[in-house]
Amino acid sequence: MREFKRRSRVLLIDDNADHLRGVKELITLESCYDVVGTTTSANIGINLAKKYRPDIILMDINMPEKDGLQAIQEIEKLGLDIRVIALSGYDDADLIFRAMKIGAKGYVLKTMASAQLIYAMDEVAAGKVYLPTALTSRFFEYFQNSFKEEAQASAEENLLTYLTAREEEVLDLLTQGNNYKSIAGKLFISETTVKTHVNNIFQKLQVNDRTQAVLYALNNGFANRRLSKIAV
Amino acid sequence: MREFKRRSRVLLIDDNADHLRGVKELITLESCYDVVGTTTSANIGINLAKKYRPDIILMDINMPEKDGLQAIQEIEKLGLDIRVIALSGYDDADLIFRAMKIGAKGYVLKTMASAQLIYAMDEVAAGKVYLPTALTSRFFEYFQNSFKEEAQASAEENLLTYLTAREEEVLDLLTQGNNYKSIAGKLFISETTVKTHVNNIFQKLQVNDRTQAVLYALNNGFANRRLSKIAV
DNA sequence: TTTGTCTTACATCTTTAGATTGATAAAAAC
DNA sequence: GTTTTTATCAATCTAAAGATGTAAGACAAA
Secondary structure, eight states, rough: GGGGSSOOOEEEOOHHHHHHHHHHHHHHHHHHHHEEEEEEOHHHHHHHEEEEEEEEOEEESSSSSSHHHHHHHHHHHHTTTOOEEEEOOOHHHHHHHHHHHHHHHHHEEESSSSHHHHHHHHHTTTOOOOOOOOHHHHHHHHHHHHHHHHHHHHHHHHGGGGOOOOHHHHHHHTTOOOOHHHHHHHHTTTHHHOOOOOOHHHHTTTTTSHHHHHHHHTTTTOOEEEEEEEOO | OOOOOOEEEEEEEEEHHHHHHHHHHHHHHHHSSSEEEEESSSHHHHHHHHHHSEEOOOOOOOSSSOOOOHHHHHHHTTTSOEEEEESSSOOOOHHHHHHTTTOOOOOOOOSOOOOHHHHHHHHHHHTOOOOOOHHHHHHHHHHHHHHHHHHHHHHHHHHHGGGGHHHHHHHHHHHTOOOOHHHHHTTTTTTHHHHHHHHHHHHHHTTTTTHHOOOOOOOTTTTTTTTTGGOO
């Protein structure tokens, strides 16, 4: 399939000029990619990205002047369908996690074999996300750890389970910042009924006011819109 | 290394009796693992897990009676150092994500080659987390998507930046469910001063009440304890 | 049939929250 | 050295929130 497509265009950003040259040579000689630009400055790199619209950017994220992660984020925000692969000297789980979180389509260590880099570029060019197996393992350790507390929290008694269906509806509207009148309007019931429900919610959740109820809900599985996608 | 250790013990849970037999035979003949039990029931499986303490559980997560994901969660909650590999017929991104989130150490498709399953078990037995490359790609699509909205949100103007240091302190206490009196006590200022601050906060965040202020804060970078770990 | 839960609703009352205006002193910015 | 911002406090007022008790109709379980 790929042989019928035009050669993918690559931009290299790395503050180490030597490494930059090495990677450029590698790509030029051993792959089917065109290097359309190289720079040692993250800021210039962002501008080159806007100008040349490469298919792929190889971004060193261990640069002293500007944070490579931030640069990736800025490029992602452009919404230009440019796929960024993070290059790093460290297999730090936190770094990997953050890079993938902000939208990097790959993460390759500088110490890895050149074939690994080319392979990553092939996968990413084909629309996939690619992480070397060893780094995937690292990533998941971190990922699962970040949910461990939450799992333990939900292992405790969750007072939310005592709520009736209607009370859950009311609580959901509370977690969206509605007041009594607004909730009454949305549920087509009277304001006094809403007050009754809310009071029952307070009793069941053992809280004193709506703010505490909302906080309890958010911290115990009642997903708000932002987090709903990654709820179990 | 592994040849010096005792053979790892495996428990199989799959509601399809045929598939269960097939996997048992496969493992017995072609791997160095001991199958210490098999069952078609998730509930019985959990009890067997408590009893036999296997090193690894292969858990079918597409069972009609009991949700396999829930079963994994219950096993994880036991805290027994049992590593669960999810077996599934579907390469659905949401399923993969949820399985990994609740602590599965691997996710293998039933349609995959038997060697792939053995390899996954080897990796997991060695303490790693293993996802086949194709599924890793799926996982990351989902993972990155779930953070897209957030990234766009933080690309907008963040009204929190307009708050003074004192106002941030007050808002922080608001996000912990404190009322005026409580905040005044903790900051050693009068209640009326707190009211002034809170009113200024409302103005700056363009909200009408404290619940909305708290929600704005939580959704725009004011980390509460649970989410702080996975912030960029 | 009775019992219990859920949902609805109202009245009453107290407390808290929120809006508005005004004021002072210190600190920071110009 | 003046202006602006920040932090502090007060009085007053209205609106909203919360507490408490009561109760009727629906519905399901016992």
